[in-house]
Every structure is written in C-alpha cells, then in structure tokens.
Amino acid sequence: VNNELTNDTSNNARPLWQKFSAAIANVIVRLWPDETKDWGRAFQAELTEIESPWQSFRWLLGGLMLLTRERFKSFFRSFGRPVGIPASGNLELITKQSSQVPRTPRIVTALFLLASAAILLHPEVRTAFRSIARSFINSDEETSRWSSLHQLRKEAESTHDPKFLALLSLLSTDDAERLRLADQAIALDPSFTWVDYENVRSNSSRTPLDAKRLARLESWDPENAAVLLLSAENVFESSIIKDLTYKGVDASLMKDPHASEWLAAMNRAFAAPRYDNYSARVDQLLRDVSATHPELDPDIAAFVLPRERIPNLWNVRVFGQWLVLQGKEAEQQGDLTEASNNYWTAVRFSVLLRQTNTFTIERLIGAAVGKDAILHLQPLLEKTQPRQAEILAYPLAEWSRIDPSPWRDLWASFEWSGLNLQLAATSIFVFAIFSAFSMVVSLAARRASPGSRGALPAVASWAIDACPPLLFLSSVALYFLYHPFAQIYGRYLHTPSNSPSREQLEGAVSVTHLSLFRLFMSGEFTFRFWFATTTILVLVVIALLARMLLRRQPTQPG
C-alpha cells in the first residue's frame, strides 16, 4: 500500500487547508510505529474525503492523539523484543527460526543491567571493586598514586591537623616524607610521638630510628618495653650477635664488642613495667580520620594495619635464652636467688605480652620465652616456694594453648575469599564490556535480516542473551562475598567495644588486595586444584561455544 499521497495534477487545484492537512497527515504517518502503520495510512486516506476545514482539523487532532497512543504502546511493546530486533516482521518466527538474533526480551536485559548497576553502586561493592582494581594495577603498594589521598594531603597542608599528618606519615612509602610528616604531627601535638614507633617498619625495608628520634620517643614514653626494645634491636641488628646465636646461645655471645650495650638495653626493656605497641592509638587514628573521610576505607587500614611494627622475634628470643643460660649457670654455682631472678625476668616480660591489645605474633614470642623460663623456674620454686610453682602452671598451660594453626586456617579462608572476590570482579569487568559491545553490535545490525548477518552479530546475539544475567550474578556474588568483610571493618570502625580480632581485621581489609598470581604461586593444593578445574571448565565452555557458532546455519524466517 502506498503510504504517501500521490501528487497528481489535481493536487495543485486543492485548497490550501487541504494541502496543509495532507502535509500534517504525512508527518503523522511517518512518525507512526512500524507495527501498526497500516492503521495510520487508513486514518490518512480518510482525510481526502473530508471537505470541511473544521472537520479536517478535528480528524487531524484525533490522528495526533492516535499517534501519541500508538507511540506509547509501541514503546512498551518494544520491551518484549530482544535488542536489535526491529518492530516490523514476525518476531516469534524470527527468534524461533534464526540462531543469528538475540532472544531475550529487552525488558529482561534492561532489568538485569539495571539490577547490576544498582548493586555496583552499593558502597560496599564500590569499595570492593575499587580495592580489587587497585590490586590489579598493583598500585596499592604505592600510596602516592592513590587519588583518594590527594584530598587528605590538601587538607593536611591547609589545616595542619596533626591527625591527618600522622596518618599520612603512616601511609607514606617515601622515607624522607614519612619522617617529615611525623615531625610535623609531633611538633603540633606531642601525643603523636608514638608515630615514630611505627616509623621503624616491620617489613623488609626496615629503617632504624636515628638516636635523636629514639631519645624523643623514650623520653615521651620511658616505661614502655616496646619502645625500649627499639634501642636493643638497633644494637642487635648492627652487631654480630645474630651470627653468633645462629646455632643457639652460649657464652660466645660476649665476644661481640656490643654485647654489653645490647644486654643493658634488653635488661631495661625486660624490666619495664608495661608493654604498649600503640595499636590502640593506630586504631583510634584510623577511626578518627575515617569518620571524616569515608572514601579512604578500607584501603588506609589495609595499608597501615599489616605494616604495624612487631618486635624482632629473634632479638627477644635470644635474650630469653640468654637469661635461661645465665640462670642455669647461677644454679650450677649454687646461686639460686640469681638463677631465680633471671628466670623471673623472662617470665615477667612474657606476662606483659599476654595483654589483649598485643598481636598474636607478640603473644607467641612471649610464650616461647616464658615457657622456656618457667620450665627452669618451676623445679627451683618447688623446693622453696611450692605455692608459686603451682601458680606458674597457669600461664604455662595458657601459653601452650596459643596455637598458630587457627590463625593460619583463618588466613587460608581469607585467601579463598580473596580468590573468589577477584574472580567475581573480573567477571563483572568482562561481562560489562561484552554486554556493552554486544548491544552496540546488535543495534548496528538491526536492519540486516537474520539470515544475512555475519559472524560478529551472531556472537553478539549470544553475548547479549548471556552476558547481562551473568553480569547480574557476578555483581550479586561480589556483594555477598564482600559483605561479611565490610561488616567486620564496620564493627572495627564503629563499635570499638565489639572490635574483631586483629587477624580477622587484617584479613577483612586485605582480602581485596590478594593478587591472583601470588595466590596461585603460594597457594596450597586446593587453590591450585580449583584454579586448574576452573580453567579447564572455561576452556571447555569456550570450545563448545565456538563449535556451536561454527555449526549454526543461518535460516531465513518464514
């Protein structure tokens, strides 16, 4: 049916209003949706029979209402069509007979994409995705690249808030900057002097504090065993005691010219009345800054917490062994009081490390030193003070219960979750790209008949059916995988009284930073088995899909 009014010779003879009505009717029909265009033409054809301008106007007005109604209906009907399928033609036949077109109604595709977007906009998911992306591009070790820290730097420069300066010092990977920021924070508020304790890093790039800083820290907190251990560690690290004690502690230790200096420093540390590793102050600083800068969570914690200083295990252990050795020698010489004093010094220090705010590794160091000393002290006390010997059985039993294996199991579960989080994030990235790509290709190919479409639209038609639901599932998986860790971090930040254990917290903030490669290389059998199984399954799926696409014979509808 011809949809245009034919221009004939009589056209010129028509009055102006008729020409005008015909032009409007033409526009109406042109804008009419394809699937009901015949009704538009039916409406238009009647216009030629109307001889009154007023009637013609009314007819056109009704046509405009009809057009609006049909456009609305067409818009809602389009939700039922897959992306890239035109409105005209037998949709059912096309989608049933051809394997070259998408089959999922676009409303379903749109709902999957909208639901995925809603999940991806959730703060927890955004945090997880950002952290994982950062671990992928490996910039989590280099905080100067963090865009989220730029604002904090600016604020610190303008407000000179010691909290911000202290945190930036902890976050800095540049030694000179780290110390400069610490100095600024301490100058503004001396209660931040503890930051220098953290400036001795526990990682491989250990930087000993210079004498001036050490003196400042010791004079600020003179009764803290953790601080006093720093001086001893400096001597220990720079002397040959380490080498001399490689096969065990004996009197050869005294050959080192620094031995007496080290022993004096260790004696001071072991005699100190308290042990504070300042982890509570680190926690408070993170809470204070997070309260005003939530965009930094949990990356700042993931950077700062695992880098908190822990004492040199060997240094403490060697001194513990030295005390036991001295005690045994005193026993042999019959000086039981001296022997007992040596053992007690070790036990007292171990008891200091039993505090709740110490790390598991610190408690393990304490247990190692304490158990050794108690085993020698108990027989001595049984002869003179049996009651005290009995009391010592209590810490001995407690130390024996400190088992690092649950901690290892906890980390294994974090690594497992980290692996799944990385896979979910990777899936989101891949499926989002494929969804967008397939939609563009399908829309570009919408004018081509299903049978004449090339290989690319065929792949896109498969992708547009499969990727949005997979994107949705990956987003849901990322949310549910990360949610427990977000809760742990939330408890740490907002309910200090119900704060999670240190290991749980470190796992929760680091879980998104675990590199797949590192996990594979350092993982246990289960990881490698899982990797291998997943890889094989993915390859099988790819092979099946490729075969399916190659075998697809385009069929013309009808």
Add this chain to the structure above:
Amino acid sequence: MGIRLRISPQSLSILEALLVRPTQWHHGYALSQHTGIASGTLYPILMRLEKLRWLETKWEEPKNAGRPPRHLYRLTGNGRVWAREELQDAQKRKVWKPAYSGA
C-alpha cells in the same frame, strides 16, 4: 458468547453502525460521521475489534487516480452475533439506547 469486548458507549455505537448494513463494507470517516465519534476514539475501537476477530478489514481499490486506497471495515459472522448480543444486553441493562431501528 465469544471474546468479550471492553464495552463503552462509543464501542456500542460503532457496533450498532456496523450492524445497520452488516454485510456491507464501511469507511472510517463514514462511521465517524454516523456515530459522532472522533477519529482519536474511533480507530482504537476498530483496532481492538479487529484484534478480537469481530471485525474484518480490507483496502479499497482507489476509485480516482491520485487518491490513496481507503480502509474498509465490516463485522465478521461471529462478530455480528456477538455484537447483537452485546447491544441487547446493554439495552436490557439500560446503559445504552439504539439510535437506528435496524440494529
């Protein structure tokens, strides 16, 4: 009774007009003139009647050169039966009065 139509007074008027000469084909504008129903209301009713298979449609061969073909409408066999039932029912319920004696 076939598929029920959502009956409005306008639908009943159109059914009545189509039943005046039920075997003849009707033009859209003529139906609008006889019933006084504007095109914006007339065509949605015709479209619905066709979808429910009460109405059959065809394109008229152009009588004059330069004129587009016009769309024609008439009730199907079942459509006529169902239309009469609807009109009688509406009349009994006093929701509609016939305008033509032939209905």
